[in-house]
Amino acid sequence: MENYMMSGEGEKNSSDVVYLCDEVFDFSTVSSAFFILIFILSVTGNVLLLFVLAIYEDLKNITNLFILNLACSDLVFTVTLPFWAAYYLHHWIFGDFTCKFMTAAYFVGLYSSVILLTAMTVDRFITVVLHNWWSSPVRRRRYAMAACAAAWVISIAASVSDAIKVEVETSWNNLSTCEAPSDGPDIKLGYYLQVSLLFFLPFVIIVFCYSAILKTVLQATNRKRYRTVVVVLCIVAAFFICWGPYNVLLFVMSMYDPRGCNEIERLYIAHSICRILAFFHCCMNPVLYLLSQKLRTHLLQLLHCKCVRIKCKERGTATTVIQNVAFIAQNSAVTLDPHSK
Incomplete structure (x- = not known):
């Protein structure tokens, strides 16, 4: 699932020394409990959101189209969480095929979220800043559908290489792992390109687009029409707040070799906390969508339809x-x- 894992023994290789730390705090149980909690919240929230969109909303609307795809992306990511929870509680017991499939699903959910959020931001940028660029709603809808399709194709293609790398290995104590090798210049170069193209580059694009959007909105006399911009901004900000620390820490860990057990323990705890924060993102979007009064009304109608x-x-x-x-x-x-x- 990622290039860095810490076992209960806290074993870490550096260039010259192997540290064996028996008293490293074990975060596996805490992480697994949070994974199950996130799984329950995400499935509940995103399924309700899909029902609201399918029953009450117009799916020809561009924003609703992006929200629908983001909810599907979150659910694809969420499906993998019980497997990782079982993995951290015990060891990998699901076999090599499931290891590769869950790794692929994990990265499909992550990559598609990044690409869809970037496409949604670019759509807002063109609508608000370059409002004369769209010649017709049909053309805009066609581009949005193409962007959603491209997001899934690119994310699936990118996840294949990650799935191929992982493999199940059994150690001397019959405990199996589902990991990719972390050594080698080719693997590190591929990781740097992956993080740059699928995280930092979209981040730069989104910051540029929203800088121009906010400038245009602040100069406008009537700002009520830009409520959708605020909702989309909150969705994008939540993604980078959740995933930002995790990706930055992984980038640092790929270049940093801790010296001593105290450094290993601090790095391991920081990695576990940032990972939990990152995974919480998949249950954040349904909450943020409730910023829309219309979606709140539809959700109440859905939940109270029988009572009504x-x-x-x-x-x-x-x-x-x-x-x-x-x-x-x-x-x-x-x-x-x-x-x-």
Whole structure:
């Protein structure tokens, strides 16, 4: 799943020395518990979001199209979490094919999220800053669909190389691992290119686009029409806040050899915390989508649809009873009136 793993024994190779640290704090149980929690929250939130989009929203809308694909991307990533939770609690027990498949799914979810967020930001940039560039809504929708398709194709193609690298290895104590080799200049060069092209480059593009967007919005007299920009900005910011520390730490760890058990332990704990923060991103998007009043309303309608129908039936029945009682009372009053003919 990643190029750096720490076992309970805290073994770390440097160029000249091998450190064996028996008292390194074991974060495996904590990480596994968080993975299961994230899995539950992500599946619940993203499935509800998909239902809201499918039932209440217009999927021809460009923003809804991107949100739909992002929810699918989060679910693809989420599916892998129970496997990693079991891995960290015990060892890899699912075989070589599952190791490669889960690694591929992990990176497909990650890469597609980055590409989709970048495409969504570029779409906002063209809509707000270069608002005359789109000649027609049909052309814009066509480009958006092509961008979504390209995001999935690129992410699947990029994940294949990661899946091929990983393999299941069994150590002397019959504990299996699902990891990629971390040594070799070719592997490090590939990792640098991967991080640069699929994280830092999209980050630069997004920062540039939103700088221009914010400048345009602040100069506009009517800012209500740019509420979608705020929602998209929050979604993009959440991604880089969650995944930023993790990617930066992995980049540092690829060039840094800790000296001594204290450094190994601190690096291991920081890596575990940053990984949990990164994984939390897949259950953040449904919460951020609730910034939209319309989506909140649709979600409440979805969750309370049965209750609303029952209440409507009860109200209708009560109204009918009241009307019948009033009608009977009125007829009785007319009958009892001595002056009635």
